[in-house]
Amino acid sequence: MAVIQTAGLSKRYQDKWAVDHLNLRVEQGDIYGFIGSNGEGKSTALKLVCGLASPAQGKVRISDCPVQDTVARRRVGVLIEQAGLYPDLSGRKNLILYAGLLGLDSPERQVTVGCWAGPL
Ligand SMILES: Nc1ncnc2c1ncn2[C@@H]1O[C@H](COP(=O)(O)OP(=O)(O)O)[C@@H](O)[C@H]1O
Numbered sequence: 001m002a003v004i005q006t007a008g009l010s011k012r013y014q015d016k017w018a019v020d021h022l023n024l025r026v027e028q029g030d031i032y033g034f035i036g037s038n039g040e041g042k043s044t045a046l047k048l049v050c051g052l053a054s055p056a057q058g059k060v061r062i063s064d065c066p067v068q069d070t071v072a073r074r075r076v077g078v079l080i081e082q083a084g085l086y087p088d089l090s091g092r093k094n095l096i097l098y099a100g101l102l103g104l105d106s107p108e109r110q111v112t113v114g115c116w117a118g119p120l
């Protein structure tokens with residue numbers, strides 16, 4: 001099943017098309033690389049795909065739901081441009097924080113077990 005599907009997806013900023021008729025199909029389990037020069041529309045395409053920007057034309061479906069649906073939005077996690085880490089926390093503390101946000105059991109123990117045992 002396609003987890004991401006776009007059809008004719010397009011976005012315009014002023015007089016320029018940032019994304020122009022993007023037809024994309026990403027299957028469940030795929031790792032998909034999105035490569036292009038600066039300014040070619042990668043970030044804009046990702047914002048459209050996850051519903052953070054609205055298209056001028058075209059459609060996005062996430063697991064066969066329109067991206068605007070709550071059901072679709074619950075299935076999407078996205079980091080665009082920035083890593084989303086807290087610079088004032090150590091790597092280990094960032095991992096524990098995110099493990100907690102993801103609802104993992106015993107985040108401290110899981111991060112300790114999964115990490116190199118030296119000081120972080
Ligand atoms: N918020 C915005 N307002 C106006 N133009 C934008 C905006 N965001 C992106 N653009 C323009 O859209 C084009 C694609 O940008 P972007 O999606 O950021 O490209 P990429 O991520 O591939 O570097 C560029 O010409 C950029 O200047």
Ligand SMILES: [Mg+2]
Nearest residue numbers: 042043044081
């Ligand atoms: Mg970008």
